[in-house]
Amino acid sequence: MIELFxxxxxxxxxxxxxxxxxxxxxxxxxxxxxxxGAGKTTTLRMLATMLSPTSxxxxxxxxxxxxxxxxxxxxxxxxxxxxxxxxxxxxxxxNIRYFGELNDISIDEINERTKMLADTFGxxxxxHKRAGKLSKGMRQxxxxxxxxxxxxxxxLLDEPTTGxxxxxxxxxxxxxxxxKRQGKTVLFSSHTMSEIEKLCDRIxxxxxxxxxxxxxxxxLRQQNQNLSLEELFVRLVGEEHEx
Amino acid sequence: xxxKHIWIVFNKELKDIVRDKKTLFSSILAPIIIIPILMTxxxxxxxxxxxxxxxxxxxALTKNSDTESARNFLNSLAExxxxxxxxxxxxxxxxxxxxxxxxxxxxxENGFEEKLKNSEPINLTLxxxxxxxxxxxxVGTFQATIDRLNTALAVEKLNALGINPxxxxxxxxxxQNIARTKDGNQFLMMILPMMIALLVAVGGxxxxxxxxxxxxxxxxxxxxxxxxxxxxxILIGKYLTxxxxxFASVISTLAGMVLAYVxxxxxxxxxxxxxxxxxxxxxxxxxxxxxxxxxxxTFSGIQLAISTYARSFKEGQTYLSLLIFAxxxxxxxxxxxxxNDIQPHMFVLPIMNTxxxxxxxxxxxxxxxxxxxxxxxxxxxxxxxxxxxxWMFSKEKFMFRS
Ligand SMILES: Nc1ncnc2c1ncn2[C@@H]1O[C@H](COP(=O)(O)OP(=O)(O)OP(=O)(O)O)[C@@H](O)[C@H]1O
Ligand SMILES: [Mg+2]
Numbered sequence: 001m002i003e004l005f006x007x008x009x010x011x012x013x014x015x016x017x018x019x020x021x022x023x024x025x026x027x028x029x030x031x032x033x034x035x036x037g038a039g040k041t042t043t044l045r046m047l048a049t050m051l052s053p054t055s056x057x058x059x060x061x062x063x064x065x066x067x068x069x070x071x072x073x074x075x076x077x078x079x080x081x082x083x084x085x086x087x088x089x090x091x092x093x094x095n096i097r098y099f100g101e102l103n104d105i106s107i108d109e110i111n112e113r114t115k116m117l118a119d120t121f122g123x124x125x126x127x128h129k130r131a132g133k134l135s136k137g138m139r140q141x142x143x144x145x146x147x148x149x150x151x152x153x154x155x156l157l158d159e160p161t162t163g164x165x166x167x168x169x170x171x172x173x174x175x176x177x178x179x180k181r182q183g184k185t186v187l188f189s190s191h192t193m194s195e196i197e198k199l200c201d202r203i204x205x206x207x208x209x210x211x212x213x214x215x216x217x218x219x220l221r222q223q224n225q226n227l228s229l230e231e232l233f234v235r236l237v238g239e240e241h242e243x
Numbered sequence: 244x245x246x247k248h249i250w251i252v253f254n255k256e257l258k259d260i261v262r263d264k265k266t267l268f269s270s271i272l273a274p275i276i277i278i279p280i281l282m283t284x285x286x287x288x289x290x291x292x293x294x295x296x297x298x299x300x301x302x303a304l305t306k307n308s309d310t311e312s313a314r315n316f317l318n319s320l321a322e323x324x325x326x327x328x329x330x331x332x333x334x335x336x337x338x339x340x341x342x343x344x345x346x347x348x349x350x351x352e353n354g355f356e357e358k359l360k361n362s363e364p365i366n367l368t369l370x371x372x373x374x375x376x377x378x379x380x381x382v383g384t385f386q387a388t389i390d391r392l393n394t395a396l397a398v399e400k401l402n403a404l405g406i407n408p409x410x411x412x413x414x415x416x417x418x419q420n421i422a423r424t425k426d427g428n429q430f431l432m433m434i435l436p437m438m439i440a441l442l443v444a445v446g447g448x449x450x451x452x453x454x455x456x457x458x459x460x461x462x463x464x465x466x467x468x469x470x471x472x473x474x475x476x477i478l479i480g481k482y483l484t485x486x487x488x489x490f491a492s493v494i495s496t497l498a499g500m501v502l503a504y505v506x507x508x509x510x511x512x513x514x515x516x517x518x519x520x521x522x523x524x525x526x527x528x529x530x531x532x533x534x535x536x537x538x539x540x541t542f543s544g545i546q547l548a549i550s551t552y553a554r555s556f557k558e559g560q561t562y563l564s565l566l567i568f569a570x571x572x573x574x575x576x577x578x579x580x581x582x583n584d585i586q587p588h589m590f591v592l593p594i595m596n597t598x599x600x601x602x603x604x605x606x607x608x609x610x611x612x613x614x615x616x617x618x619x620x621x622x623x624x625x626x627x628x629x630x631x632x633x634w635m636f637s638k639e640k641f642m643f644r645s
Contacts, residue, residue: 048469074471085462089262101251102470
């Protein structure tokens with residue numbers, strides 16, 4: 001479970017995230033949508049304890065991001081951006097192991113989980129090849145494995161499908177659905193409405209750092225004359241513009 | 244901060260960089276290969292140049308002054324010094340010297356032989372090209388020969404007059420060089436401390452660029468910061484890796500210099516004379532090594548801070564290369580200073596303290612108070628640099644600069 005309590009972040013005079021409060025329930029896929037610069041990445045970075053909030057806080061799996069950031073990190077796996085962010089000169093197994101070790105997982109458990117993840121994602125052929133030598137698709141799988149080697153309760157994904165081709169996008173979407181099946185909580189940001197509709201149990205629309213709407217897609221559509229998600233997004237964000 | 248995490252980060256970074264052939268080559272392998280080659284070539288050519296200045300001094304008359312007696316005069320000079328070789332008269336002195344036909348050209352006034360016979364002074368014009376080492380450098384040898392000729396003529400005259408020619412040189416100078424070091428050491432004292440300081444300052448740059456700016460660019464920094472490891476553990480692990488690389492590059496450079504010395508002993512002083520006869524007290528040597536290590540640690544900290552500030556690998560490279568200039572200024576400004584001339588304040592200023600300590604050791608004049616001053620100031624700089632890096636690493640505005 002992820003609970004935000006008036007979570008705020010200022011950069012100088014800019015309120016990048018302004019008093020966000022909402023709850024992502026355990027086992028739910030939750031979509032965060034908003035225009036460029038709406039504050040999605042900043043919110044996810046605060047939840048991952050990379051940035052500290054200017055005010056407010058959030059509680060992830062029972063741990064407060066301000067008071068117990070290290071414990072929060074142990075419960076969270078992240079995948080930021082379409083790029084997979086692996087160390088090119090390390091093999092896939094070494095990449096996974098590095099993140100496992102830094103998350104205080106025992107070597108035995110890392111080996112066991114790596115084997116399991118290699119089977120799940122079909123990585124056995126390239127597990128011991130250097131990440132830099134792999135295709136984009138293979139790297140994507142390695143990045144998934146890296147993100148969940150420590151079996152986190154919560155996954156924070158920032159635009160995980162941006163810049164990927166159709167089949168890689170499907171891989172990511174299947175990965176997200178599989179994580180839900182395993183009872184994980186997934187919070188992800190996206191600009192692709194079809195993807196949001198396909199995956200999300202609930203969504204939050206943010207604009208200029210503020211929460212504009214929250215609920216299931218059906219709920220939001222009912223409140224807005226059954227507009228399509230795209231139309232209602234433009235309308236909500238547009239209304240805020242004029243206000 | 245956990246030791247275990249520091250160790251994991253250090254191990255991984257080491258493995259990562261060792262697999263990077265470019266970094267490995269430029270910071271470790273290149274000095275071992277390039278330095279001996281460079282020093283042997285430069286040393287060899289300096290030796291050759293010195294040889295040219297003192298040996299095979301070809302002298303010719305100008306066509307104008309080419310007479311029987313002038314030729315005889317020139318031959319008599321050649322008899323006084325075996326290095327002087329008489330060449331055929333030349334038309335155009337500049338052309339002849341630049342075409343390497345001769346090194347010096349002389350012109351004698353008309354009727355000089357009569358004047359000499361009557362013990363009257365004569366004019367000899369020495370034509371040389373000071374822009375060419377082989378010509379300008381030969382002037383000294385030629386002048387010394389003329390001096391000897393003058394003395395010989397005077398002695399002859401005095402003898403004829405029945406006066407003891409000893410009056411020509413009543414004061415005899417007997418030279419006693421009591422320098423504890425050989426000539427080449429002098430040169431080493433100027434060059435070696437400077438080189439070591441430069442190397443210590445730049446050795447960690449390839450690693451430092453990769454370790455934070457590189458991670459930002461590859462987008463691996465975010466997942467790394469989201470592990471349970473504290474930021475400080477990550478920082479220290481990276482800091483140690485950079486340190487290791489800066490030390491390794493110093494050691495491989497020294498190894499390269501030893502190799503150059505083995506190939507050709509004169510190479511190490513670039514042909515400036517023999518090297519050897521160092522007698523260094525072990526404690527003093529250990530202290531100066533410690534001071535060097537401390538300078539490496541200071542620079543690793545600074546490099547880490549700069550790499551943290553940079554947004555991308557390229558930006559990191561640009562900023563870090565500026566660091567070289569920061570070292571060159573104190574390094575060059577102290578290059579000519581000899582151990583005895585080092586001012587006390589130079590033992591506490593950054594970079595200068597390392598250079599000064601090394602000069603002291605190479606000069607064989609050990610002053611422990613000064614070495615301790617250099618050590619303590621170095622420790623202070625290490626701490627300051629590390630605090631700077633840690634502060635920057637903990638600041639969002641540097642880590643996530645956009
Ligand atoms: N480190 C920073 N320093 C200063 N301003 C920042 C920083 N990071 C983000 N911002 C600003 O905060 C605002 C929110 O940025 P954020 O990256 O969270 O938006 P986003 O919703 O992720 O946008 P996008 O869809 O383009 O990724 C933007 O105006 C951005 O310029
Ligand atoms: Mg973003």
